[in-house]
Amino acid sequence: MSRLIHADCLKYMKSLPAHSIDLILTDPPYNIAQYSTGNIPLPGRSALNNDIASWDTIPLEPKDLLVDFKRILKPQGNIFIFTSYNLIGRWHEIFDPEFDTFQFFIWHKTNPAPKIYKNGFLNSCEMIICMWNRGHTWNFTAQKEMHNFFESPICMPPERLSDPKHPAQKPVRLLSHLIKIGSDPGDVVFDPFMGVGSTGVAAKLCGRKFVGCEIDSVYYKAACTRLQNMV
Ligand SMILES: C[S@@+](CC[C@H](N)C(=O)[O-])C[C@H]1O[C@@H](n2cnc3c(N)ncnc32)[C@H](O)[C@@H]1O
Known part of the structure; x- marks a missing residue:
């Protein structure tokens, strides 16, 4: 079962019942477009999108999400949030005092965008903050599964949509890994910033509700089509 909503999540979340969500897995805007020096031309390829998108320029305030995230999450629930270096401090300041545990997890991209001038590190890692309270759902059987690190390529065709192109589409393989760790089959996974629905695809593949x-x-319609096409 999937329920997709075309709305501002800050308003929509008010309608969700208390303790109705097992896992919040989401990828809100990073607000990094403000640091862009412009898109980068690449020889023989389309320019590298450094400017992200207009939605990334709207300031995201972690404090605006705290009350509803805490209210809708079940006591044994987990929260996984993608973020970036510029917002990690704000997430920590607001969320760490409210949960028993605040950790981070790294996604290492094996095929990050190149830096043709070799003038800095590749942007090959993304951070996911992970929060929970004692008694949370946690599906590990061995220490080797428990590294806070996961490697996978960025989304490539055919998984990567070409119309619409979403500059931040996340790979289903990574999302599935997180869903399996932090929820059980039949649980409800919520993504308030779902983009083209990658979390929904992963949830469905893992036998979770979404x-x-x-x-x-445009992104909302693409997410609906993607999930419908899974049957
Ligand atoms: C980083 S992208 C998520 C991409 C997604 N993980 C995927 O794989 O497609 C963030 C998304 O949040 C959406 N967004 C921004 N503000 C929002 C809000 N207040 N309510 C709902 N969606 C919002 C943007 O339109 C954008 O598609």
């Missing part, structure tokens, strides 16, 4: 919200109508 609730997703997206403010942009």
Whole structure:
């Protein structure tokens, strides 16, 4: 079962019942477009999108999400949130005092965008903050599964949509890994910033229910089509 909503999640979340969500797995805007020096031309390829998108320029305030995230999450629930270096401090300041545990997890991209001038590190890692309270769902059987690190390529065709192109589409393989660790089959996974629905695809593949919200109508429709096409 999937429920997809075309709305501003800050408003939509108010309608979700208390303790109705097992896992919040989400990828909100990073607000990194403000540091862009412009898109980068690449020889023989389309330019590298450094400017991200207009939605990334709207400031995200972690404090605006705290009350509803805590209210809708079940006591044994987990929260996994993608973020970046510029917002990690704000997430920690607001969320760490409210949960028993605040950790981070790294996604290492094996095929990051190149830096043709070799003037800095590749942007090959993304951070996911992970929060929970004692008694949370946690599906590990061996220490070797418990590294806070996962390697996978960035989304490539055919998984990567070409129309619409979403500059931040996340790989289903990574999302499935997180869903399996932090929830049980039949649980409800919620993604308030779902983009083109990658968390929903992963939730469905993992046998979880999904609730997703997206403010942009083009991305929302793409998410609906993607999930419908899975049958
Ligand atoms: C980083 S992208 C998520 C991409 C997603 N993980 C995927 O694989 O497609 C963040 C998304 O949040 C959406 N968004 C921004 N503000 C929102 C809001 N207040 N409510 C719902 N969606 C919002 C943007 O339109 C954008 O698609």
